[in-house]
Amino acid sequence: MKTPKTFTIVTFGCQMNKSDSELMEISLLQEGFVKSTTYGDIIIFNTCSVRKHAEDRALAHIIEARNAYKNSIIVVAGCMAQRLSRELKSNYGVDLVVGPYHSPAIGSIIKNFIQHQSNGEYISQDVKDFVSRIHPSLATHKDDLPWHKWVTISHGCENYCAYCIVPYVRGKLISFPSQQIIDYCKLLIGNGITEITLLGQNVNQYGQDSGDIPFYTLLEKIAQLPGLYKLNFITSHPKDFNIEILHVINNNPVIARSIHLPLQSGSDTVLQAMNRQYTMKHYYTIIDAIHKLLPMASISTDLIVGFPGETQKDFEDTINAVRTIQFDEAFTYKYSPREGTKAFTLPDSVPDTAKQERLDMLIQTVREISQKRLMNHIHTTTDMIVERISKKSEDEVMGKTIYNHPIIIKGAKEDIGKKYTVTIVSLKGSTLYGERSA
């Protein structure tokens, strides 16, 4: 048999997975494998377990690939590899399972597997097996937007929200050393990167495991590196978010005026059952502080409907919270039971039809509010970074404002990656239209 050479990576799930896939690609290239746009000798699925639907989708791709490519090496990496591990090999004919601790070293892992030096299972969560996400080779690797980079500052999560599989599949919180992160950001900026997004399951907990500087200090140090146009960060957690972060944003115009603060539910009873460790009162305190310090800032959130025991009244509390807070954007989900989590032991009490009704109503409410929030920006002036030619017109370009709202202005290919000051003139659908200031 010829030595397997070409590889394809198919990525599911969140930004953390997309970022891991980049590292996996670098690792494979470094070991001499060749990237292919079609399924080749090695087919890798970087998977997500956050909801059942995410796993079902990945499994359908895995089954299809196994059937059609009998001689290829099928690799499952990421969160579902960690969760199902051996089952993927015995029930789905997968050759190799590689959990998140190991995935950035996948090149040498596959090489060893080909040379019959392993049993094809890499799912340990022993700290000694953890491969860091800060990797200088990433600095020259191009993102979808060539001036933008995701920078993972911490891995894993120890919050154990009752519904969530992430702590089990990603393991405990590991914050990377601040000096390494800052040096890496400097390297990126030196290579022409002008926009950075700091990434972690709960970035506000940064350093709590290692005794490193707190998140707001790290944010400030990176914001002050010369050459940056824009600095974003996701995700925040209401129990750890603090006023210092808002002061740092306020003092550093380069930081996006856009805060993603998952609420999950507007009912204190449900929040407690979810083990979110904050009350609505606390959440409103943060919202008030944001309004005081950063009155125009956009606030986005995640919401789950149909958590076990959620009554119609609890759901109405969520709707009322959404109306009171006036989120600019909300990612809304139907609760999906995940084996191994605390909520899995509770009866999935809300029937799917009710979950769907609640979801539809929530989406409708969120949509109306986002529209109104966007209207407030008309006649204001803001900075934007141009991302691409508009899909609708050749002489228009689309980008994002400092509030991370999509915006269209007149422009051409040469404007891509540039930062402009614009005045917003109108709103069509959910897109703002602006004009460049002289």
Ligand code: SAH
């Ligand atoms: N660490 C981030 C993201 C976690 S996953 C955070 O804490 O916000 C992204 C979102 O998926 C969560 O915010 C939650 O709204 C949703 N989610 C997680 N587990 C879920 C489940 N079992 N069912 C439905 N939605 C879920």
Ligand code: SF4
């Ligand atoms: Fe999951 Fe909660 Fe951790 Fe977010 S904070 S990853 S929702 S356990």
Ligand code: F3S
């Ligand atoms: Fe991300 Fe899904 Fe894993 S949301 S952390 S890829 S379970």
